Amino acid sequence: MQQRIYLDNAATTCIDKRVLETMMPYFSDFYGNPSSLHTLGAQAKEILDQSRLNIANCIGAEPDEIIFTSGGTEANNFAVKGIAFANRYKGNHIIVSAIEHDCILNSCKWLEEQGFFITNLPVDNFGLVDIETLKRVINPRTILVSVMYANNEIGTIEPVEEIGKICRQHNIYFHSDACQSFGKVPIDVNQANIDLLTINSHKIYGPKGVGALYIRKGTNITPLLHGGGQEAGYRSSTENIPGIAGFAKAAELCMLEMATEMQKVTKLRNILTDFLFSNYENVYINGHAEKRLPGHLSFSFHGMEGETIRLLFLLDEMGIAVSAGSACSSNHGGNASHVLQAIGLSPFEARGAIRVSFGRFTTKKDIDALTNALNSTVMQLNSIFS
Numbered sequence: 175m176q177q178r179i180y181l182d183n184a185a186t187t188c189i190d191k192r193v194l195e196t197m198m199p200y201f202s203d204f205y206g207n208p209s210s211l212h213t214l215g216a217q218a219k220e221i222l223d224q225s226r227l228n229i230a231n232c233i234g235a236e237p238d239e240i241i242f243t244s245g246g247t248e249a250n251n252f253a254v255k256g257i258a259f260a261n262r263y264k265g266n267h268i269i270v271s272a273i274e275h276d277c278i279l280n281s282c283k284w285l286e287e288q289g290f291f292i293t294n295l296p297v298d299n300f301g302l303v304d305i306e307t308l309k310r311v312i313n314p315r316t317i318l319v320s321v322m323y324a325n326n327e328i329g330t331i332e333p334v335e336e337i338g339k340i341c342r343q344h345n346i347y348f349h350s351d352a353c354q355s356f357g358k359v360p361i362d363v364n365q366a367n368i369d370l371l372t373i374n375s376h377k378i379y380g381p382k383g384v385g386a387l388y389i390r391k392g393t394n395i396t397p398l399l400h401g402g403g404q405e406a407g408y409r410s411s412t413e414n415i416p417g418i419a420g421f422a423k424a425a426e427l428c429m430l431e432m433a434t435e436m437q438k439v440t441k442l443r444n445i446l447t448d449f450l451f452s453n454y455e456n457v458y459i460n461g462h463a464e465k466r467l468p469g470h471l472s473f474s475f476h477g478m479e480g481e482t483i484r485l486l487f488l489l490d491e492m493g494i495a496v497s498a499g500s501a502c503s504s505n506h507g508g509n510a511s512h513v514l515q516a517i518g519l520s521p522f523e524a525r526g527a528i529r530v531s532f533g534r535f536t537t538k539k540d541i542d543a544l545t546n547a548l549n550s551t552v553m554q555l556n557s558i559f560s
């Protein structure tokens with residue numbers, strides 16, 4: 175089999191073998207239902223409690239503030255719809271950034287049909303939310319502000335602490351989607367005044383289909399799922415114990431290895447950036463130069479934006495996996511990215527980003543292979559460049 179080079183870690187990551195090892199006994203030996211009173215149930219409950227504590231410790235939360243979900247999408251839906259419905263007597267206005275993930279934006283579209291008013295907060299050319307605009311659009315009926323911690327397409331890290339402070343001053347809930355930043359940069363929900371935080375497992379070398387919503391104690395939120403009352407009544411359904419154990423192990427490993435890993439991926443990203451700028455006059459970077467995720471690079475070639483999907487396929491044929499703006503946009507007919515348009519690119523340009531996301535297992539050899547492959551694919555697409 176051809177050796178594949180995986181540079182799409184923002185879409186998902188492989189499972190770290192140490193995570194897989196942690197999960198295995200919970201499929202076969204300790205398979206009890208944590209709500210059962212017998213020994214097998216108690217064993218499952220023990221790992222559930224331990225995992226909750228581990229995840230809470232990663233973000234400065236208390237264990238009973240962590241609600242496990244089926245992933246980032248569910249946690250984001252829960253945060254936005256749960257706050258909206260629980261607090262509609264107080265107000266019906268919600269503010270979200272224009273570059274949120276579709277699961278936030280589409281939840282908001284649906285809420286609009288239910289009578290809520292949504293303000294899309296613009297961002298500047300680097301993808302940073304404008305704080306002054308935020309202050310201006312808050313009104314007495316605003317109940318929630320949702321701004322992602324870091325963007326999945328362009329890697330820009332948002333000024334969450336400032337946003338949190340403003341929300342706290344106005345007594346408005348602040349939710350942040352940290353699916354891209356959890357495990358990659360330090361997060362402290364208290365320091366950032368975050369009331370709700372979405373995290374997931376499959377971006378940090380854990381299993382797919384598991385995530386969590388941090389809900390600050392005292393937050394007024396309505397559950398999405400009603401049933402047997404698991405997860406303190408916030409999220410009914412038997413907990414995914416192997417997934418949760420894996421998620422907690424993955425998170426623990428990230429905390430232990432974050433500093434060295436981030437140093438490594440930053441170095442690799444800089445090598446690729448230097449290569450791009452020294453070889454192509456028409457290259458430009460999408461997102462912020464410094465306020466960005468360490469292992470994330472989004473770039474485009476002026477005039478060649480329409481050829482990006484072809485370029486991705488050529489690289490794929492050479493065994494190299496990179497992405498267009500996001501996994502979602504790559505998979506939906508190369509739609510012009512709402513994120514790239516929000517930072518000021520035209521609809522044509524907004525089809526043309528190439529996202530390279532480095533990870534725990536990325537090596538210098540992988541980057542060499544990518545730069546060599548870019549050289550030859552660019553030759554193939556030469557007519558477009560000239």
Ligand SMILES: Cc1ncc(COP(=O)(O)O)c(C=O)c1O
Pocket residue numbers: 185244245246247248250275277322324325326351352353354374375376383384385
């Ligand atoms: C920023 C962001 N939010 C939410 C999600 C959705 O998470 P999940 O795939 O766990 O549902 C993703 C994953 O693509 C993401 O990047």
